[in-house]
Amino acid sequence: MEFLSKLIDDFCSTGDWTPFTIGKGVSAMEFSHLLFADDLLLFGRVDHKTLRTLEETLDLFHQASGLSVNKAKSTILFSPNADTNLTSLFCTSLDIKASNGLGSYLGFPLTSKRPSRNDVSFIVDKLYWKMTYFLSNLAARTLRAKYLSGISPTRFNRGSHIWGNLGKIWRFFTESSRWVVGNGGTVRFWSDVWATDAPLRNLVQAPLPLDEENLLVCERIVNNEWTSLYTKGVCASNKCPFCPSDNEDAFHALRNCVRARQVWDTFDIPTGFYNGTDWLSSNLECSKESPTSWNTIFSFGVWLIWKRRNAWVFQWRSIPFTDTCHMIKNQALQYTTTENLITLTLTHLLL
Template sequence: MEFLALTITKASSLGYWKGSKAGRRGPSLSHLFFADDLLFIGKATKDNCIFLKSVLDFFCDRSGQRINPSKSNIFFSNNVTEPLREELCNIMGFSHTNYLGKYLGIPISAKRPCKQDYTFILDKVRAKLEGWKTKFFSIAGRTTLINSVLASIPNFYMQSIMLPSSILSSIDRIARDFLWGSDLDHRKLHLVKWEQVSLPKCLGGLGIRSAKEANTTAMAKLNWRLFTEEDKLWNMVLKRKYNISSRPSTLPSNGSPVINSIRKGNNLFLKGIKWTPLDGNDISFWNDPWVLNLPLSSMLQGPLSEADNNLLVADIFPNGLFDPSLISYPFSDCLLDTIKATPISKTMASQDSFAWNGSPNGSFSTKSTCILYFKAYIFCFMNVSKIFCNI
C-alpha cells in the first residue's frame, strides 16, 4: 500500500492525477488509505480515470492483490452529468453510488446527519441489554454496567460528530429504563429525575453521563485539537476551507456537518481555556480570561463600547509598562496589582499561548470539562455550602 500511496502522491505533484481542493485556500486531496480501505479523491474527468485505472492495474500485477469490483464504488458530486458518470464508471469497472457506507464505523455522508443514519447505535445498545437480567442487579450494579458497558458503545461515534438530538435522547432513555428496571412490558416509577442522576458524584449524582453532555464534551475536545494540532491534515482542511485563524475563537455558523458539530462544543471550549500573555497582541483585555478564570467583562454590568471590545492586553502595556489610565472602568487595588505584575514582553519574539484551565498540566481534560458543563449546578452547590457554613 505504501508503494501505491507514493505513486499517487508523485503523480499528483507532476499533474498526472488531479486531486480535489478543499475550498479555494485548502490543500489538494488525492487519496486516503487505512489498512486495505482506499479512498481516491479527484476530478471527474476521463483522463483522471484512465490514469487511475492504469495505476491500479500496475499495482495489482506487481503485488498479486486484486480489486473487488462488488465492494468498490464511485461517488460523484451533483455537478457531474449523468452521461459522464456512466462513461467514467465504464472506464473504472465500478458502479455508481449515492452512499459510501461507513469508514472506520462512521457513516460517510455529505448531508446533515439524520436519525436513520445512526439507529444502528441504538440497536447495538439494545442487543447488549438482551443478555442481562435486570431484576438480579442492584442499583449500584446497574450504574456500573451503564458506565462501563452501555456508555462505551455510543462514545466511539461521539468523538467525531454531534449525533442527532433524537438519538441522544433515545440513548438516555435506554440507560434510564435499565437503571430503574423498566422494559416494554413493565414500566416502573423513576424515583429521581434524570437531570439529577446524570450529575457528577461530587454534585450529588450517580456519575452516569447524559448522552448530550458526553457528546458536547467530545466536541469541545475537537475544538482543543483544532487549535493545537496544527500539522494534522483534517486541521488544515477545516481551517483553510472556512478561514479559521490559529487563535481560539468562535467558528462559522454555516458549513459542513463536521464543522457544525465542532461548533456545538465551541462555547464550552472557550469557557475552559485561560490565556497566558507574552506579548499581549492576541488577547482581548475584556473578553478573554487571562488574569482571572473568567473574562474581566463578566465583572461589569451593561455592554462594552466598541473601543473596549477591541482593546488588547498589549494596548494597556505601552513600552511594556502597565498604564491604568487606559482602562475605562475602576478595578480594586488587588486586581490592579495582579494586572501590573503580569510580565509583558515588547522586545522578544514571543506569542501568547493558552492552556486548559481545569487540569494541572494545562492539557485538555474530559473530567474537568464535564464539571464545567454543569457549572450552574456547581454554583448552586457552592452557595448552599456557604449558607450552611454561615449557620
C-alpha cells in the first residue's frame, strides 16, 4: 500500500492528479487518498486527466502487487455539480457504480451532512453498554485498587481533595444506602458477593456440579421467590410427591420431607437442626468433628438427598435410605482424607 500511496503523491506533484483542498492560504490542506488496512478512499477532480491518471495508477499497482480493486464493493460519490457526461464516463471506464453516499465505515456513517439521530443511535447504544459494564474495565480496577481495601474504602486522609470530602459524608451515605441485586441477571449465585459478606461458595466445602458453577441469581429467583421445579414448569404440581398434604419448596425437599428426615435422623445432627430460617448457612458453618466435620457431611447430605428425590420423581427408581446414608459417609470421608492429604503435602513442600 506504501507503493500505491507513493504513486498517487507523484501524480499529484506533476499535476496529473488534482486532490481535494480544504481551507485557504497557508492553512490549506490537500487530500488525494486515505488508507486504513485494506480500505482505500480516493479524492480527485472529475475530468479526463484525473480519469486517465486513476486508471494508470491502479494498473501500475496491480502489476507491482498482484492486487486489484474489488469493484463489487466499491462505489463512486460525485459532487452534485459534476458534469453528468463525465460521471457516466467515470462509471463506465472504471466499471464501478455511482452512489448517493459512501454508506458507513466500521458502523459510522460517511457523509458530509449532519448525521441524523438514527445514523448515530448505534454509537449511543455502545456507549450505554460500556457505561453499564464500566466496573469491569481497567479504569475501575485502578480506582478500586487505589481507594478500596476489599469492599471498604481506604483512609480518607489519603488521595484527592474529592476523596477527602467524600469521607465527611461517608457515614451518612452508608447508613442511608444499601446494595441491591436487581434482577440478578449478572450476579453469579455462588461466586459473587450478594447475600452475605462473602461468596456463598466459601460456605460449601463439597465440589459443585459443572452446571452449578456459573449459575445466576435470576435462575433461582422468580417473582421474589426461590424457584422450585413447579415454578420452572418441570412438575405438574407444587405438592411434595411423598407428603401430599405439604407444598414442596427447598426446605421441605431437603429437610422436612419424610424421606429427607429418614436420612438426617441417622446422623448426629446439631441441636435445633429442624428449626430456624438460616438452616443452610448455620449448618455449613458448623465444624463439629465426628470424625468428619459436620459441614462436610451436611454438604454431601443435601446433594445426595436431592439426587435420591429426583431418582424417584423422574425415573421411578427407589434408592433405599440406607444406601444414601452410606454414600454420604463414604464421600464425606473421601473428601476429608483428600483435603488432609493435600494440606499435609503443601505443608511439607513449604517446609
